[in-house]
Amino acid sequence: MSTFLSLLFNGLAVGAVYALIALGFVIIFRSSEVLNFAHGAIVLLGAYVVARTHDSLGFAGAVVLGVAAAAAMAALIELLLVRRLRNAPAISLTIMLLGVDILITTDLTRRMGSDILGLGHPWGADVVSLGGVAISANRLIAFLVAAVVIAGLFAAFRFTSWGVAMRAAAEDPEAAQLMGIRLGRVALTSWLLAGALAAAAGLFLTGSPTPGLEPGIRTVAFAAFPVAVLGGLDSPGGALMAGLLIGVSESLAAGYQDDLLFLGRGIGEVVPYIVMVVVLLIRPSGLAGTKELNRV
Amino acid sequence: MLEVADLSVSYGGAVQALRKVSLQVPEHGVLTVLGSNGAGKSTLLRAVSGTLGRHGGRRDSGTITVDGAPIHKQDAASIVRTGVVQVPEGRRVFGRMTVEDNLRAGAAAARSRAAVARARERVNELFPILVSRSRQPAALLSGGEQQMLAIGRALMSDPRLLLLDEPSLGLAPMMIQRVGEIVAEIHKQGVCVVLVEQNATMALALADTAVVLDVGQVSLAGSAAALAASEQVQRLYLGHGAQAVGPEVIRPDSTDGSVGDDGRERAAGTRTLTRWQP
Numbered sequence: 001m002s003t004f005l006s007l008l009f010n011g012l013a014v015g016a017v018y019a020l021i022a023l024g025f026v027i028i029f030r031s032s033e034v035l036n037f038a039h040g041a042i043v044l045l046g047a048y049v050v051a052r053t054h055d056s057l058g059f060a061g062a063v064v065l066g067v068a069a070a071a072a073m074a075a076l077i078e079l080l081l082v083r084r085l086r087n088a089p090a091i092s093l094t095i096m097l098l099g100v101d102i103l104i105t106t107d108l109t110r111r112m113g114s115d116i117l118g119l120g121h122p123w124g125a126d127v128v129s130l131g132g133v134a135i136s137a138n139r140l141i142a143f144l145v146a147a148v149v150i151a152g153l154f155a156a157f158r159f160t161s162w163g164v165a166m167r168a169a170a171e172d173p174e175a176a177q178l179m180g181i182r183l184g185r186v187a188l189t190s191w192l193l194a195g196a197l198a199a200a201a202g203l204f205l206t207g208s209p210t211p212g213l214e215p216g217i218r219t220v221a222f223a224a225f226p227v228a229v230l231g232g233l234d235s236p237g238g239a240l241m242a243g244l245l246i247g248v249s250e251s252l253a254a255g256y257q258d259d260l261l262f263l264g265r266g267i268g269e270v271v272p273y274i275v276m277v278v279v280l281l282i283r284p285s286g287l288a289g290t291k292e293l294n295r296v
Numbered sequence: 297m298l299e300v301a302d303l304s305v306s307y308g309g310a311v312q313a314l315r316k317v318s319l320q321v322p323e324h325g326v327l328t329v330l331g332s333n334g335a336g337k338s339t340l341l342r343a344v345s346g347t348l349g350r351h352g353g354r355r356d357s358g359t360i361t362v363d364g365a366p367i368h369k370q371d372a373a374s375i376v377r378t379g380v381v382q383v384p385e386g387r388r389v390f391g392r393m394t395v396e397d398n399l400r401a402g403a404a405a406a407r408s409r410a411a412v413a414r415a416r417e418r419v420n421e422l423f424p425i426l427v428s429r430s431r432q433p434a435a436l437l438s439g440g441e442q443q444m445l446a447i448g449r450a451l452m453s454d455p456r457l458l459l460l461d462e463p464s465l466g467l468a469p470m471m472i473q474r475v476g477e478i479v480a481e482i483h484k485q486g487v488c489v490v491l492v493e494q495n496a497t498m499a500l501a502l503a504d505t506a507v508v509l510d511v512g513q514v515s516l517a518g519s520a521a522a523l524a525a526s527e528q529v530q531r532l533y534l535g536h537g538a539q540a541v542g543p544e545v546i547r548p549d550s551t552d553g554s555v556g557d558d559g560r561e562r563a564a565g566t567r568t569l570t571r572w573q574p
Binding site for chain 2: 161164165167168171172173174175176177178179180181182183290
């Protein structure tokens, strides 16, 4: 039972981090109608900046800088590339963003070499006991921070003028323009925010129990991609649900993999994709997506 | 207030949708723009509100000014900030958002919180139904209620000039009359109006001046009363030789190959209207 609870907590924590990344996908998709395939690279960039600067700036300072760098990179991608190609077919934009992802990742991989970098998390590899169940402090903090950030984000969607403008622009860009909503500004803030969320996710993905930052983190960040698709791509609520669902499934599959040996080792890594395929077969527009969506 | 001078617009660089169109909306005026399907009415509104680019259109020549200041090079959101706001054809309310949030979206270009509060008060007075429906998703409103919401949403930015694109489209006669009353009331409160309509009865009753667009050109212009009395308008838009008629307006035969925004040529049959002499 305690194994199950431990796996469940871990799954929820990782799922909440996936949700942070997936929310970035969703926010960008809603404002720019494009899938940001460069998101994994932005996660990596945020974590890399923290890893390189925490010695000189301290952890808090490094986190601020990492979040700012990731947000700035996302904003630059929007301003310099996506905005200029906004009338291009969605497929061209998607391929371009894949290219950007490869460029940024290759450069960061070169800079990292074969090192595994620590991010200087003050909580290190501490383990806390929660009702008799052991969970890494990093995962617990990740869950709490993600919960606060996501709650804040949902409140912002609902109550702020930015949230109203963003929802209006996502639903009918022309009508939104006719109301005086500046679509460019909505898109730019969305990319900034998505970049910041990606950095926050990177911060926790590289903490205990993982050894630290290495280029493979980008692959982990990619698990958030099926999360976004599963949630319905244009639904923040869907992204949250799907994040938790996939985090828990992945954690349980990895934890009980000895009982699932007939499926082969490493089933945990493919579980996000299995869950995505199964759910999409039943609900083609995802858990909470809009049925009319037709752009990739 | 609004002055359009020698405006020519084309789509895709080839199809001419407007040819040297000139018109004015005087301060406190209501201008009605009549025309059959594809005459260029919506193109005219797109040009004024800065959304031509979204439809593949381009202003080739001509100017659009508001109180003497050119707006034709500004983007749509900036034009709203000059006080020119369009209620798009087909209402285009944000269906997944609540009525309340639709109105908040309409206030995106408002100058201050106090201005939003004043605009909200006016909208609540004009459309009490929106108050009682404020928490419902806009998609669940009836067609007439959605039209009220679309107008109310546009009023939230406190416009000086309201552009209405076929507000009577798809509405029951009673509702058309109600929309007419509301437009009259909004005008009484000091807002200039450009009313693009196929329902000529309602539109001419509301307007001071009117123009008829035909194949992208102004074919008739003058006071609304003069146009309502003109033989051509009566024949094409009010029914043969009719006095005022009900909401069922006889429209020009659309099988004559009328020019659309896609610009196919049409036979000269309905182009016999007297040329406008400025």
